[in-house]
Amino acid sequence: MDSATIARAVELLRAGRLVALPTETVYGLGADAANPEAVARIFAAKGRPADHPLIVHLPGAAWLEQWAREIPPLAWELAEDFWPGPLTLILKRAPGVPDAVTGGQDTVGVRVPAHPLALQLLRAFAASEPAPGTGKPGGGLAAPSANRFGRISPTSAEHVRAELGDAVDFVLDGGACPVGIESTILDLSRGPDFPPRLLRPGAITPEMILRTTGVEVEVAGKAATTDAPRVSGSLSAHYAPRTPLRLLAASEVDAAIGEAARAGRSIAVLRRLPEAGQTAELLSLHTRWLPADAEGFARELYAALREVDALGVSLILAEAVPAAGEWAAVADRLRRAACGAGA
Structure with missing residues (x-):
């Protein structure tokens, strides 16, 4: 600069x-x-x-x-x-x-x-x-x-x-x-x-x-933290889109997509790396694929959330990620986003 x-x-x-x-x-x-x-x-x-x-x-x-x-x-x-x-x-x-x-x-x-x-x-x-x-x-x-x-x-x-x-x-x-x-x-x-x-x-x-x-x-969560200082990003609802967001296990996403389709709901989906054999019907949805690795997923997460939030759909379905190790921070952000979404 x-x-x-x-x-x-x-x-x-x-x-x-x-x-x-x-x-x-x-x-x-x-x-x-x-x-x-x-x-x-x-x-x-x-x-x-x-x-x-x-x-x-x-x-x-x-x-x-x-x-x-x-x-x-x-x-x-x-x-x-x-x-x-x-x-x-x-x-x-x-x-x-x-x-x-x-x-x-x-x-x-x-x-x-x-x-x-x-x-x-x-x-x-x-x-x-x-x-x-x-x-x-x-x-x-x-x-x-x-x-x-x-x-x-x-x-x-x-x-x-x-x-x-x-x-x-x-x-x-x-x-x-x-x-x-x-x-x-x-x-x-x-x-x-x-x-x-x-x-x-x-x-x-x-x-x-x-x-x-x-x-x-x-x-935090493994020991008493009632005396912990207040810090940024510690509220249960944070990092959230305005569109309601449901966080689902990977095995539950396809069923939830079908349920939403039958109910006539407009949805968008956040998923990790696409799997071989994905059907054309599912690919026709507003699906935003994110990298399979934790570092790449984190780098693209907020931009992806903004993209699907701007689509005007009634619901965002997001595939959950592992809750421990290198994925812990991403899992934390997704969980708080789901709590605050639509508020």
């Missing part, structure tokens, strides 16, 4: 305006995270509940201590292993971090995105910091997904423009997002005597963290 475009984006951010930016996961709706008035514009544009915390995006791990305190050694190890990348760490917030960012909690979510355009913007923004002594943390952009709250996350600049329109002052177009689903969220706020806790699955899996650090991650 040319320097004049980045300079214009930084100018707008410094003025408290909103700039949509690409990350490796999804497009974010960026604002100066140290400016409560700017952060409030994010909530207004998205229709996001005020107590729902945001993730602060940083240009590098060197800025971490401006936003967090009591940082355990594991956080630095994870930053070394996975930043830049799709891993958000939940830590104790540093003094001066606005309540608007944390949802009033004593924790803050931080990450360093792996998209080159996001890093270019973040570094330019950090370089434009005012003189020290303001008492505010610096270099951070709050950047939740650039869509209406609870709806399908955007993975292209076109998605952002179509959904938010004039609510965004500037959109940086970095092409399609290569990961396609939101970051893994890992809670380290309980201190070094407790294991890290997975609050949202993503492309960085507990197995990957175990391999690189030797530390086992506590997975």
